[in-house]
Amino acid sequence: MKAARGLSSTLVLWLLGIVYLFPVLWFVLSSFKPGSELFSLPLTILPETWTTSGYSTAWSRFDFQRYFFNTSVVAVVTTALTVIVSAMTGYAFAKYRAWWLRAFFVCILATTMLPTEVIMPSSFVVVRDLGLYDSLPGIIVPSIITATGIFMFRQYFSTVPDELMEAARIDGVGEITLFVRIMLPLAKPICVVLAIFSMQWRWNDYIWPLLVLRDPNRYTLQVALRSIVGADNIDWPVLLSASVISLLPMVLLFLVFQRQIMDVDINSGLKD
Amino acid sequence: MASPRTSVRGIRAVALALAFGLLAACGSGAASPDEPLQFFLSGDANQGGGFAAMAAQYQQETGVRIQIVDLANADLPTKLKNAAQANDLPALARVGGVDPVWRDATMDLRGILDGSGIRSELAAIDDTGKVLSLPTDVTAVGLFINKSLFDRAGVAYPTGPTDAWTWDEFVSKVKEVQARTGTTYGMVMDRSSHRLKAFLYEFGSDYFQADDSGAFRTNANTRTAFEYFKGLNDDSFMPRSVWLSQADPNAMFKSGDVVAYYSGSWQIADFAKNITDFQWASVRLPQQTTRATNYGNAASAVVFQGTGQEDAAYAFLQWLYRPENYRKLAETSGFLPAVDGLEITHATHADAFALYDEEIAQSAPIVKEIKRRDLAYEVAGVATEGDPVRDETVRYLNGELSVDELLTGINGQLTEQLGRLP
Numbered sequence: 001m002k003a004a005r006g007l008s009s010t011l012v013l014w015l016l017g018i019v020y021l022f023p024v025l026w027f028v029l030s031s032f033k034p035g036s037e038l039f040s041l042p043l044t045i046l047p048e049t050w051t052t053s054g055y056s057t058a059w060s061r062f063d064f065q066r067y068f069f070n071t072s073v074v075a076v077v078t079t080a081l082t083v084i085v086s087a088m089t090g091y092a093f094a095k096y097r098a099w100w101l102r103a104f105f106v107c108i109l110a111t112t113m114l115p116t117e118v119i120m121p122s123s124f125v126v127v128r129d130l131g132l133y134d135s136l137p138g139i140i141v142p143s144i145i146t147a148t149g150i151f152m153f154r155q156y157f158s159t160v161p162d163e164l165m166e167a168a169r170i171d172g173v174g175e176i177t178l179f180v181r182i183m184l185p186l187a188k189p190i191c192v193v194l195a196i197f198s199m200q201w202r203w204n205d206y207i208w209p210l211l212v213l214r215d216p217n218r219y220t221l222q223v224a225l226r227s228i229v230g231a232d233n234i235d236w237p238v239l240l241s242a243s244v245i246s247l248l249p250m251v252l253l254f255l256v257f258q259r260q261i262m263d264v265d266i267n268s269g270l271k272d
Numbered sequence: 273m274a275s276p277r278t279s280v281r282g283i284r285a286v287a288l289a290l291a292f293g294l295l296a297a298c299g300s301g302a303a304s305p306d307e308p309l310q311f312f313l314s315g316d317a318n319q320g321g322g323f324a325a326m327a328a329q330y331q332q333e334t335g336v337r338i339q340i341v342d343l344a345n346a347d348l349p350t351k352l353k354n355a356a357q358a359n360d361l362p363a364l365a366r367v368g369g370v371d372p373v374w375r376d377a378t379m380d381l382r383g384i385l386d387g388s389g390i391r392s393e394l395a396a397i398d399d400t401g402k403v404l405s406l407p408t409d410v411t412a413v414g415l416f417i418n419k420s421l422f423d424r425a426g427v428a429y430p431t432g433p434t435d436a437w438t439w440d441e442f443v444s445k446v447k448e449v450q451a452r453t454g455t456t457y458g459m460v461m462d463r464s465s466h467r468l469k470a471f472l473y474e475f476g477s478d479y480f481q482a483d484d485s486g487a488f489r490t491n492a493n494t495r496t497a498f499e500y501f502k503g504l505n506d507d508s509f510m511p512r513s514v515w516l517s518q519a520d521p522n523a524m525f526k527s528g529d530v531v532a533y534y535s536g537s538w539q540i541a542d543f544a545k546n547i548t549d550f551q552w553a554s555v556r557l558p559q560q561t562t563r564a565t566n567y568g569n570a571a572s573a574v575v576f577q578g579t580g581q582e583d584a585a586y587a588f589l590q591w592l593y594r595p596e597n598y599r600k601l602a603e604t605s606g607f608l609p610a611v612d613g614l615e616i617t618h619a620t621h622a623d624a625f626a627l628y629d630e631e632i633a634q635s636a637p638i639v640k641e642i643k644r645r646d647l648a649y650e651v652a653g654v655a656t657e658g659d660p661v662r663d664e665t666v667r668y669l670n671g672e673l674s675v676d677e678l679l680t681g682i683n684g685q686l687t688e689q690l691g692r693l694p
Contacts, residue, residue: 214310214360214362233538
């Protein structure tokens with residue numbers, strides 16, 4: 001009975017896995033089809049004629065190295081700053097008591113009420129007046145503060161007992177050392193999760209880099225890739241191949257950090 | 273010797289310094305006159321890279337570098353608006369229409385237009401005579417058929433200038449092909465008021481026009497055309513999914529399971545490359561009472577003032593519109609020319625391009641008149657919110673509106689949003 005139940009849930013999970021895998025598989029395999037085969041009936045999973053012409057066109061048409069570099073700079077720098085800033089802010093919200101901190105926290109939360117698109121015109125004016133237009137900092141700086149990240153850290157640090165801090169203070173540890181050497185290592189799982197999220201967000205960012213960057217040499221990958229979508233036509237083979245190429249770094253990142261992503265055990269380092 | 277603690281701190285400090293150093297290093301510089309001229313456009317690489325090729329040739333001849341910035345079509349207007357806001361417009365751009373945000377920043381292109389063969393009725397000219405934009409190329413609505421299906425069914429289709437179908441004939445022939453070949457759909461038409469316009473003209477409609485008081489009205493034929501159109505959208509002749517839920521008609525036609533595709537000249541290059549399973553052909557548009565296609569500038573060139581590069585950009589555009597250069601551009605990109613009196617030799621499907629030229633030349637005067645009105649509103653900076661004609665038609669096809677409500681709805685919205693002809 002128990003074995004049967006185990007088997008059926010395994011089966012369900014396998015089915016779910018296949019449902020998720022299927023579109024990805026079709027997408028990747030389609031990138032190896034010639035344009036004439038993409039829409040011909042009956043639809044086939046495997047290409048009849050395998051071709052890499054989409055890849056070679058995409059590779060020669062786009063300066064992938066440059067775009068990868070730009071996107072990596074933006075994603076890595078923003079992620080590092082986001083994690084540091086969110087951890088410090090979240091820690092302050094969780095562990096220090098002041099009326100203005102609470103008010104400030106509400107303000108931060110309120111930013112989640114407005115979609116990015118709504119505040120875009122005003123953000124644009126601010127960035128322009130700061131002289132950050134057409135520069136990578138122009139897309140890095142506005143993305144550092146995320147309410148989600150701050151909220152994640154605040155919630156996590158609230159679960160850390162105050163006794164831990166008091167013990168450290170009694171031992172003569174200063175506030176900054178307390179944060180850097182005791183609290184931050186405790187929050188490592190949150191750091192990793194936020195880092196992964198942030199990398200993903202920044203990697204896929206489109207509209208903001210499009211507005212702020214003028215020089216094509218500073219373009220990020222997504223801005224460059226979307227130019228394939230024309231007015232009335234889409235060059236599907238190139239679009240599919242270029243998308244597959246642009247996915248690879250994210251997939252690599254996942255493979256490297258697989259353990260941390262799957263194993264978000266936020267109870268580490270604490271005794272009950 | 274450094275303790276482990278200080279070395280950790282050292283590494284952190286270096287990392288932070290690096291991060292900020294990188295930030296500082298990525299700072300921007302202002303445009304200087306010897307920088308390349310930026311040319312914002314959309315879809316050049318998809319269309320054979322004509323502009324890129326001309327830019328390369330121009331650099332060879334004059335040493336002036338034109339940097340082609342290919343952007344997604346849907347985002348080009350947003351990008352230009354923001355660039356105007358940041359006081360950082362490119363030297364020139366190829367745009368879908370003149371935007372009120374930057375219309376005053378454009379340079380007068382009168383000197384290029386005068387004495388050239390550029391179709392002046394497609395240029396945006398304001399009431400002072402200033403030429404805001406020039407057409408770079410023309411597109412026109414046209415009909416594609418799956419020739420293989422027609423051949424298999426043994427049904428003939430028009431090949432000469434005299435045997436064009438009426439819509440009734442077209443529909444019955446296509447239904448014949450559908451029945452004999454077991455094809456799922458008879459026709460698909462892009463979900464666009466641009467295509468719908470041509471359809472309406474072919475039924476003798478004079479579209480929607482403002483009278484002297486600014487109230488929009490239309491003639492009785494428009495009503496007939498809409499009713500006919502709704503009859504076609506029956507999920508057997510035309511799939512309802514294209515207009516109601518944005519299914520991709522281009523992909524459906526390419527699948528080979530649709531007999532005809534009511535679209536336009538821009539598909540030729542795509543079909544030539546991406547259809548190999550069957551043969552297709554361009555045929556004359558069906559004409560119920562009137563012969564008409566809907567044509568217009570696919571896009572227009574503008575030069576921006578205040579960039580410090582306006583004179584260089586103007587010179588480039590002047591060079592581009594010289595007959596020998598423009599011919600090369602049109603041939604490379606597969607454009608229908610926006611310049612009259614040029615012999616363009618298209619490498620492939622020359623017959624299809626010739627057919628479009630003929631359709632444009634033979635189109636009823638109403639096409640030009642509506643185009644003139646559209647341009648007048650555009651130059652005056654008056655635009656509609658979305659596309660009332662398309663959106664109301666979708667509601668009509670969905671059974672939300674009666675044909676009377678549809679016509680009153682469109683007339684009402686256009687009256688409110690556009691008003692009197694400027």
